[in-house]
Every structure is written in C-alpha cells, then in structure tokens.
Amino acid sequence: MTNPQPDDEAPRTDSSDTEVVSRARAVVPGGAQTGLRAQAYDCGDVAFESADGATLTTVEGEELTDYHLAFGPILLGHGHPEVDSAVRETIDRGVLYGAGTTELEAEVAERLADLLPSVEMVNFCNSGSEATYHAIRLARAHTGNEKLLKFEGCYHGWHDYVDVSVYPPAEALGDVDGGPERKPFAESDGMLSSAVENTVVVPFNNPEALREAMEIHGDELAGVILxxxxxxxxxxxxxxxxxxxxxxxxxERDVPLIFDEVITAFRHAAGGMQSELGVSPDLTCVAKAMGNGYPVAAVGGRRELLAQAGGDNESGVVISGTYSGHPVGLSAAKATLDIVASEEVPELLADLGDRYRAGLRDLLDDHGIEGRVVGFRSIFSLQFGVTGEPRDYEDVAGLDEERFREFAQGMRDRGHFFTPNPYKRHHLSLAHGDEDLAAYLDDADEALMEM
Known part of the structure; x- marks a missing residue:
C-alpha cells in the first residue's frame, strides 16, 4: 500500500527536526498549528517530511511507526494507492466549481445515506468542528431553543457552542446547586459567555443524572450531543x-439527538455506532476516517432538519462554505468508503486492536505496574495510576500524566510515535500488521521495565 515515487524524487533537506521546529516557533504560535499538535514536542522536537503506510519519516530521516495517525483520520494507512489515485484523477478534471453540484457530490451523499441508518440528507463541510457547528444550528432552528446538553469529557470541536467541560480541572468539578448538572467549564479564553451559560453539562454514563437534567431543561433544549x-x-x-x-x-421530549461520530463512524463500523446501539439520532456528524486524511466532513440526518438549509425559503438555516463539498475531499471519501465496506476494514482492525490490548495488559501484570489498558476495536491507550473500567470523566481525571509521558518518551526513543497527551489514544490502520504488533509489544516491555 505504498505510493509510486517519481523518478526524480526531491532531495532530502539538510535541516534537523530542531531547526525546522525553531523556524516554526518564530512564525507559528507554539510552533504547530494547534496546541494539541505542539504537545508532540513533550518528547522532543519532531518535524515530518513524509508518510507511507504505517511509517512517518522525519526531516532527519528517522522512521517512526505511526500510532497517532493524525488523531485518527488515517484508517487505511498513509498514501493509500486507491485513494490517492482517485484524488489525482479528480484534480486533473478541476478542483473547485463553487456553483451548482457534481455527480460526485450526489454519489457520496447517497453512499452516506446508505451506510448510516438515520441519515436521509447530507450537507458537506471540511472538518468535524464545522459539522457539529452546523448540526447545532439546525437543531436550534428546528426547536426554537438555544440550550444544548452535552456530556462531561466529550469533545465536539473548538467552537464556542461545544468547547465546554472537555477536560475540566479538578477544582472545576462539581454539581450545580446539588442537582444533576456539572458546572460548565470554558476550555478557552475568549469564548462567548452566553454560549457557556447555555450549555447544560451532565456526567457521561449517568442515566439518573441525565433523566433529572432532561426533566429540568427538556422544554428549553435545542438538542443533546454526545x-x-x-x-x-x-x-x-x-x-x-x-x-x-x-x-x-x-x-419522548422531541429533543433532537446529535451523534458526533467523527471518530467512530467508518473506523468502528461502516454504519457508525448508531448501527449497533439501536439508536436513531436526528443528526449525525462524520469526518476523520471518512477521507483517510483528506479534509472532508458532513452533517447528515432527518430530512425535516436538513431541509432547513435548502436556501429556498425566507428564513432558512444558513450553512455555507466555499470549500464545502470540495471534489478532492469527496473523491477521497468515495474511495475510502468503498474500501471500508468491501474489505471489512473495521472488523480486521478490531481483531488487531484486541491483540494489542491483550498484550499490553499482560505486560502491565508482568511488571506489576498500576494502570489499565482502555480502548475499543482499533483504538487503545494505556492509563497509569488508575484501575478498573472507566465509566465517566472523573474515572479518568485521576490518571498519572507524567507516567504516561515517560512511557511515550521511551516508545518514541524506540521508534513508535503517538501523542504524549495521556488523555488521548493510539489508532490502528489497515497498514499495521503482525510485525508492528510484535515490535510494539517487545519495545513496550523494555520501556515498562525501565519505568
């Protein structure tokens, strides 16, 4: 699954990772395009030159097995030939029209409607944050309400609507006046206070708290997102x-339910988790694995809600974007979804993920290290200093952050790349195989021994 390289491949630069990072820090805040990306520097400066399959190559020529996968979009492996070939063919025909539609746009929308049980209509955009933004606007327009109910620890993008109580610090935890709700915590400076105030936060996996919060706020909710x-x-x-x-x-309360399947759709199941949980959300947000690394996302759902954005009435919902439905992203999505459905990718990766998790659990036991291995199908992570199956954010908030960074450093030194953020996760792709598994577990054995 590698890209054919041109005969006149560009020569490698003579720069070091540190030189490139230093240049970036002079002109880019934090030296990376987001604070989350910059966290990679906790294990030393790193700048990438290329990626292929399950391997990242730095500007210094170091090869690292990639378990980060750009926070999860790379489902089939970097540079998948069928996806990249489809993109090249599209580029040759033209990359942006900005009016009317294309057959490709209709085809990918039809494919999403076929795969995701609840989806009847689709609006394309370019990122998961855009998708959740649009979904919430549609829900607010439909209900006439402004309040949104979300769950502590859930991330739905960086915008003011939802960047609340994702990673609240210990001192910010607590109920509101002894009720079922959590105190909303703004994750960023500069957020609109009314957006935070109109967010009802409930602990995840607490049905009683959810039931009580719905009793109190049900009549004023625009939607529930998770x-x-x-x-x-x-x-x-x-x-x-x-x-x-x-x-x-x-x-029962006719409150739109929004599934944020940006991570789960197509990675865990071709039909999203909604196809397995027996729940039919009103709106669904998808992105990441949908395009195997190309920027493409969508909000889909019930016709009644999506039709509000049709632009054929005087007071409809405005959903706009010059690059929405971009042919490059859609061609990548079409090719990726074809492969996901035809090759049973989620099932293959789930089996591989089970073996990684089992091996890591054995290693924790062998070394007598307090911790746990969490995950689902193609996603896994080590969490130190905590035990038992986590149910909500508070079960995660007490993990040993420094211990995880120590493990991440040890594994980076041995050629394995994942973010040293202890709350994040490893991802697997179709390019990972048994050799990667064996190498990872052997090196994890050494890293844990040193710890």
Whole structure:
C-alpha cells in the first residue's frame, strides 16, 4: 500500500527536526498549528517530511511507526494507492466549481445515506468542528431553543457552542446547586459567555443524572450531543441503561439527538455506532476516517432538519462554505468508503486492536505496574495510576500524566510515535500488521521495565 515515487524524487533537506521546529516557533504560535499538535514536542522536537503506510519519516530521516495517525483520520494507512489515485484523477478534471453540484457530490451523499441508518440528507463541510457547528444550528432552528446538553469529557470541536467541560480541572468539578448538572467549564479564553451559560453539562454514563437534567431543561433544549463511544479521554463505552435513557428521553421530549461520530463512524463500523446501539439520532456528524486524511466532513440526518438549509425559503438555516463539498475531499471519501465496506476494514482492525490490548495488559501484570489498558476495536491507550473500567470523566481525571509521558518518551526513543497527551489514544490502520504488533509489544516491555 505504498505510493509510486517519481523518478526524480526531491532531495532530502539538510535541516534537523530542531531547526525546522525553531523556524516554526518564530512564525507559528507554539510552533504547530494547534496546541494539541505542539504537545508532540513533550518528547522532543519532531518535524515530518513524509508518510507511507504505517511509517512517518522525519526531516532527519528517522522512521517512526505511526500510532497517532493524525488523531485518527488515517484508517487505511498513509498514501493509500486507491485513494490517492482517485484524488489525482479528480484534480486533473478541476478542483473547485463553487456553483451548482457534481455527480460526485450526489454519489457520496447517497453512499452516506446508505451506510448510516438515520441519515436521509447530507450537507458537506471540511472538518468535524464545522459539522457539529452546523448540526447545532439546525437543531436550534428546528426547536426554537438555544440550550444544548452535552456530556462531561466529550469533545465536539473548538467552537464556542461545544468547547465546554472537555477536560475540566479538578477544582472545576462539581454539581450545580446539588442537582444533576456539572458546572460548565470554558476550555478557552475568549469564548462567548452566553454560549457557556447555555450549555447544560451532565456526567457521561449517568442515566439518573441525565433523566433529572432532561426533566429540568427538556422544554428549553435545542438538542443533546454526545460521542456514542467517548474517545476524547481515551475510551468510555456507554452502558446499555445509559443508551436506553438517552434514547427514551430525547424521543419522548422531541429533543433532537446529535451523534458526533467523527471518530467512530467508518473506523468502528461502516454504519457508525448508531448501527449497533439501536439508536436513531436526528443528526449525525462524520469526518476523520471518512477521507483517510483528506479534509472532508458532513452533517447528515432527518430530512425535516436538513431541509432547513435548502436556501429556498425566507428564513432558512444558513450553512455555507466555499470549500464545502470540495471534489478532492469527496473523491477521497468515495474511495475510502468503498474500501471500508468491501474489505471489512473495521472488523480486521478490531481483531488487531484486541491483540494489542491483550498484550499490553499482560505486560502491565508482568511488571506489576498500576494502570489499565482502555480502548475499543482499533483504538487503545494505556492509563497509569488508575484501575478498573472507566465509566465517566472523573474515572479518568485521576490518571498519572507524567507516567504516561515517560512511557511515550521511551516508545518514541524506540521508534513508535503517538501523542504524549495521556488523555488521548493510539489508532490502528489497515497498514499495521503482525510485525508492528510484535515490535510494539517487545519495545513496550523494555520501556515498562525501565519505568
């Protein structure tokens, strides 16, 4: 699964990782395009020149097995030939039209409607943050309400609507006047205070708190949004009771339910987690694995809600974007979704993920290190200083952050790349195989021994 290289391949630069990072720091805040990307520097300066399959190559020529995968979009491996070939063919025909539609746009929308059980119509955009932004606007327009209910620890993008109580510090934890809600915590300076105030925060996997919060706020909610498997803090899997209460409360009160499947759709199941949980959300947000690294995202859902953005009435919902439905992203999505469906990619990666998790659990036991291995299917992570199956954010908030960074440093030194952020996760791609698994576990054995 490698890209053919041109005969006159460009020569490698003579720069070092540190030189490139220093140049970036002079002109880019933090030396990277987001603070999350800059966290990679916790294990030393790193600048990348190329990627292929499951391998990243730095400007110094060091090869690292990639378990970060750009926070998860790379599902098939870097430079997948079928995806990249489809993109090249599209580029040759033209990259942006900005009016009307294309057959490709209709085809990918049809494909999403076929795969995702709840989706009847689709609006394309370019990132998961855009998708959740659009979904919430559609829900607010539909209900006439402004308040949004979200769950502590869930990440739905960086915008003011949702950047609340994702990683609240210990001193910010606590109930509101002894009720079922958590105190909303703004994750960024500069956020609109009214956006924070209009956010109802409830602990994940707490059906009683959810039921009480819906009783109090149900009539004033625009929608309820969540990750169906919460991966922003490693992995929190929803309990059957929690899912049942979520479904019943939103349905009975006619509150739009928004599934943020930006991470889970196509990576965990071709039909998203909604195809397995038995819940039909009103709106669904997808991105990441949908395009194997190319920028493409979408919000889909019930026709009644999506039709508000049709632009054929006087007071409809405005969803706009010059690059929305970009042919490059859509051609990547079409090729990726074809492969996901035809080659049973989620099932293959789930089996591989099981073996990584089992091996890591054995190593923790062998070395007598306090910790746990969490994850689901193609996602896994080590969490030190905590034990037991985590159910909510508070079960994760006490993990040993420095211990994880020590492990990440040890593994980086041995040629394995993943973010040293202890709340994040490893991802697997179709390019990973048994040799990568064996090498990872052997080196993890050494790294844990040193710890």
């Amino acid at each position: 990750e169906p498997v919460l991966h922003s803090v490693g992995c929190l899997r929803p309990t059957d009771e929690f899912v049942a209460v979520l479904d019943a409360e939103t349905s």
